[in-house]
Amino acid sequence: MRLVLKVCESEVVDMSQTAAKVATVALVGNPNTGKTSLFNRLTGLRARTANYPGITVDLRKGRLKLPNVTADIIDLPGFYSLDALSPEEQVAKAALTGQLEGESSPDAVVLVLDATSLRRNLFVASEVLDLCLPTVVALNLVDAAESAKIRIDIEDLEKELGCKVVPVSAKTGKGLDELKRVLDGMLVSPLAIIPEEHFSCTAGCTGCQYSARFAWAERVANATTQTPETVGKRTEAIDRFLTHPVLGLMAFSALMLGVFYLIFSLAGVPMELIDGTFGRLGDLTSSLIPTDVPPVLWTSVVAVISMAVVSICYRLAEIKRTPKSMALAVAVSAWVAWLPVDDFESLLVDGVIGGIGGILIFLPQICILFFLISLLEDSGYMARAAFVMERLMRFVGLPGKAFVPMLSAHACAIPGIMAARVIESWRDRLVTILVLPFLTCSARLPVYAMVTALLFSDSPTKAALAFVGAYMLGIGAALSSAWCLKKTLLKGEAVPLVIELPAYRMPSLWNALMIVTERAIIFVRQAGTVILLISVILWALATYPKMPESALSVKAAGKVAALRAEAENSETPDELIAQADHLVASEGLAYSFAGRAGRLVEPVFRPLGFDWKINVGIITSFAAREVVVSTLAIVYGIGEDGAEDEKTLVETLRRQKRPDGTPVFDVATGLSLLVFFVLAMQCLPTQAVTKRETGSWRWAVFQLVYMTGVAYVAAAATYQLVSRLAV
Amino acid sequence: MQTPTVTPLSDVFGPGVFHCHDVAECGEASVRLKRFGICAGREIEVIQAGNPMVIRVCGVRVGVSRELSEMIVVEEPACPLHAAGSESMRVGGC
Numbered sequence: 001m002r003l004v005l006k007v008c009e010s011e012v013v014d015m016s017q018t019a020a021k022v023a024t025v026a027l028v029g030n031p032n033t034g035k036t037s038l039f040n041r042l043t044g045l046r047a048r049t050a051n052y053p054g055i056t057v058d059l060r061k062g063r064l065k066l067p068n069v070t071a072d073i074i075d076l077p078g079f080y081s082l083d084a085l086s087p088e089e090q091v092a093k094a095a096l097t098g099q100l101e102g103e104s105s106p107d108a109v110v111l112v113l114d115a116t117s118l119r120r121n122l123f124v125a126s127e128v129l130d131l132c133l134p135t136v137v138a139l140n141l142v143d144a145a146e147s148a149k150i151r152i153d154i155e156d157l158e159k160e161l162g163c164k165v166v167p168v169s170a171k172t173g174k175g176l177d178e179l180k181r182v183l184d185g186m187l188v189s190p191l192a193i194i195p196e197e198h199f200s201c202t203a204g205c206t207g208c209q210y211s212a213r214f215a216w217a218e219r220v221a222n223a224t225t226q227t228p229e230t231v232g233k234r235t236e237a238i239d240r241f242l243t244h245p246v247l248g249l250m251a252f253s254a255l256m257l258g259v260f261y262l263i264f265s266l267a268g269v270p271m272e273l274i275d276g277t278f279g280r281l282g283d284l285t286s287s288l289i290p291t292d293v294p295p296v297l298w299t300s301v302v303a304v305i306s307m308a309v310v311s312i313c314y315r316l317a318e319i320k321r322t323p324k325s326m327a328l329a330v331a332v333s334a335w336v337a338w339l340p341v342d343d344f345e346s347l348l349v350d351g352v353i354g355g356i357g358g359i360l361i362f363l364p365q366i367c368i369l370f371f372l373i374s375l376l377e378d379s380g381y382m383a384r385a386a387f388v389m390e391r392l393m394r395f396v397g398l399p400g401k402a403f404v405p406m407l408s409a410h411a412c413a414i415p416g417i418m419a420a421r422v423i424e425s426w427r428d429r430l431v432t433i434l435v436l437p438f439l440t441c442s443a444r445l446p447v448y449a450m451v452t453a454l455l456f457s458d459s460p461t462k463a464a465l466a467f468v469g470a471y472m473l474g475i476g477a478a479l480s481s482a483w484c485l486k487k488t489l490l491k492g493e494a495v496p497l498v499i500e501l502p503a504y505r506m507p508s509l510w511n512a513l514m515i516v517t518e519r520a521i522i523f524v525r526q527a528g529t530v531i532l533l534i535s536v537i538l539w540a541l542a543t544y545p546k547m548p549e550s551a552l553s554v555k556a557a558g559k560v561a562a563l564r565a566e567a568e569n570s571e572t573p574d575e576l577i578a579q580a581d582h583l584v585a586s587e588g589l590a591y592s593f594a595g596r597a598g599r600l601v602e603p604v605f606r607p608l609g610f611d612w613k614i615n616v617g618i619i620t621s622f623a624a625r626e627v628v629v630s631t632l633a634i635v636y637g638i639g640e641d642g643a644e645d646e647k648t649l650v651e652t653l654r655r656q657k658r659p660d661g662t663p664v665f666d667v668a669t670g671l672s673l674l675v676f677f678v679l680a681m682q683c684l685p686t687q688a689v690t691k692r693e694t695g696s697w698r699w700a701v702f703q704l705v706y707m708t709g710v711a712y713v714a715a716a717a718t719y720q721l722v723s724r725l726a727v
Numbered sequence: 728m729q730t731p732t733v734t735p736l737s738d739v740f741g742p743g744v745f746h747c748h749d750v751a752e753c754g755e756a757s758v759r760l761k762r763f764g765i766c767a768g769r770e771i772e773v774i775q776a777g778n779p780m781v782i783r784v785c786g787v788r789v790g791v792s793r794e795l796s797e798m799i800v801v802e803e804p805a806c807p808l809h810a811a812g813s814e815s816m817r818v819g820g821c
Contacts (some may be wrong), residue, residue, distance in 0.1 A: 214785060
């Protein structure tokens with residue numbers, strides 16, 4: 001084989017210009033080299049997601065202040081070769097070669113190599129060095145290499161690679177000052193030339209370029225590294241168990257059980273805390289709203305506050321200030337300012353605080369799940385999980401790698417869909433995205449809790465079985481849908497697995513906390529923008545048109561009058577007045593757009609056993625499924641607060657009767673409602689992310705239609721079957 | 728000198744060190760294998776046979792599906808493989 005010598009040419013750069021601008025530094029390397037840990041160490045909490053036009057992959061960017069220059073560090077996705085296959089790899093390649101829209105090649109590259117696996121990492125190193133960009137090698141995991149008694153001759157390695165090599169440990173922080181010093185020097189001085197030529201096979205090679213590069217990597221690794229025979233023994237011993245066809249699956253099941261046990265056992269206290277805090281915030285807001293302010297002053301103050309809130313939302317959602325967006329902000333503020341005080345209070349307490357609180361309550365569960373996923377990924381176990389799940393997943397048309405997005409989707413489908421970017425094949429990625437929302441996310445839990453309490457409050461075993469059954473139904477629906485897609489619309493087999501099984505490592509708590517913080521910020525940002533918007537729209541639909549007193553039904557008017565009259569002579573008038581108010585609110589909801597829509601679709605949902613009041617819940621929860629609980633609380637006349645008290649809600653729902661005197665929430669209707677919410681899409685933000693990741697609304701609409709169809713048919717079948725069995 | 732016989736990696740039933748004879752050209756699939764160092768002329772150590780199987784290339788353990796291991800043609804060692812621990816095979820094969 002003829003190897004071609006490639007010599008990098010020098011490039012003279014104006015020092016003053018380089019020093020004046022913010023330099024761009026790309027952090028590159030194989031997956032599992034501790035790149036993200038190093039990025040977190042270098043940039044701390046200053047990292048943000050960098051959005052580039054035309055790509056769907058989020059790149060993390062963080063600013064690093066060096067003594068003489070400021071640099072933006074971009075954490076590029078790990079790759080095995082510049083022959084990029086997955087979207088993440090393609091973006092990494094585009095960023096390195098200056099093909100990202102509006103971006104030139106980076107001013108410098110930090111090439112992260114794993115000191116415990118140099119032979120493997122040098123393949124990518126050879127490709128990156130061939131790009132002739134100023135490069136410094138960060139030889140990471142030197143602490144792990146030292147404890148494994150791996151000896152690396154740094155000087156020899158520098159000579160072989162033709163660039164500076166800095167031993168670092170992202171875990172302990174060792175060597176970071178030296179890395180910053182080298183980076184600073186590289187950015188302010190005329191760009192360093194790679195003095196030593198190295199062999200490559202990119203031009204004129206008649207043989208296999210991979211083989212040639214690996215041969216070079218092996219030669220360099222052998223010349224610079226001494227590795228004892230004991231290296232890898234521990235990983236080998238653990239893997240005999242964890243990758244075993246039977247024991248591996250058992251270990252996987254036990255681990256997943258442990259993960260979910262920890263989520264539910266640890267999240268309870270913080271969830272109650274968030275719930276209580278938002279409840280108190282609502283009460284406080286109600287008490288702070290004055291009732292005797294002159295209208296002009298009131299309108300002006302509310303308009304200013306409203307403009308401030310909209311500005312914050314724009315900032316959170318990164319919406320640019322254009323004439324259109326500003327006009328919308330002014331229009332919204334003017335509308336809010338002209339609301340009557342009662343409506344304003346309702347908007348603030350029920351729409352904004354209630355809406356955001358209803359979402360943020362799931363934050364603890366999401367944080368715990370991502371913390372555990374991060375630890376498992378860092379330890380090297382996730383690759384084993386994909387390995388043991390490969391056969392089952394491929395049988396239904398999913399790749400083994402789909403396992404990680406599926407696990408994430410149990411917290412929330414959105415990060416799950418985003419995690420599907422690691423899947424190389426477009427078909428496999430699309431199937432994964434389309435079936436992920438079937439998996440039980442945190443937002444479904446309040447619905448499960450309500451229905452199981454409603455049906456099986458006297459039997460914890462039955463309630464637990466229903467809960468587990470709902471989870472299993474979601475998993476079964478995802479897997480069987482993938483199989484159906486494989487046989488019909490997206491024909492073909494999933495791409496077979498080839499996956500690195502990295503050495504087991506002690507996970508970094510610091511790194512896990514950083515990832516959780518980032519995820520939490522994304523979630524809160526979403527709650528403050530998309531969810532807030534949805535909450536306000538739903539509030540408006542459930543509030544308007546306002547019902548005049550004269551429109552109250554005769555029966556309801558009589559009951560309200562009776563309650564108010566009784567309150568005048570009662571020792572507990574507040575309770576009776578509250579009952580009357582809830583009755584009026586219930587009638588008001590029936591009169592609203594949402595209520596009218598509920599009646600309109602009554603014939604459609606009758607086969608599922610739903611009455612118009614449940615339909616209102618189905619409609620209002622179209623954008624966010626958890627909203628159904630608070631809607632049912634309102635529609636059945638117990639008010640928003642009732643939704644927080646599960647006993648009150650369940651008791652009230654249990655008392656509801658149909659016109660023929662039978663209970664509304666019998667076993668058949670309850671199970672039908674449960675099945676519907678396990679399978680239905682009912683999440684607008686997920687739809688938006690599906691559109692973004694697939695590049696068109698076509699797949700998002702398809703997902704909505706087929707999931708709703710499956711949910712409808714399954715719920716109707718459940719109702720019809722159970723009601724006949726009961727008879 | 729005995730000519731080694733070639734066989735698909737998927738047909739290997741026990742641990743051992745093999746010489747990669749060829750990787751069938753099959754678009755992206757062969758690129759995916761080659762990126763891991765599974766290409767002609769390189770050594771592949773089978774650690775755990777089966778579907779998927781665990782192999783070691785370039786000092787790294789890699790999990791490979793049967794569909795892909797069928798594409799990898801390896802040279803069988805001249806003497807029979809023993810099913811003992813893979814470690815003894817790593818340095819000298821048979």
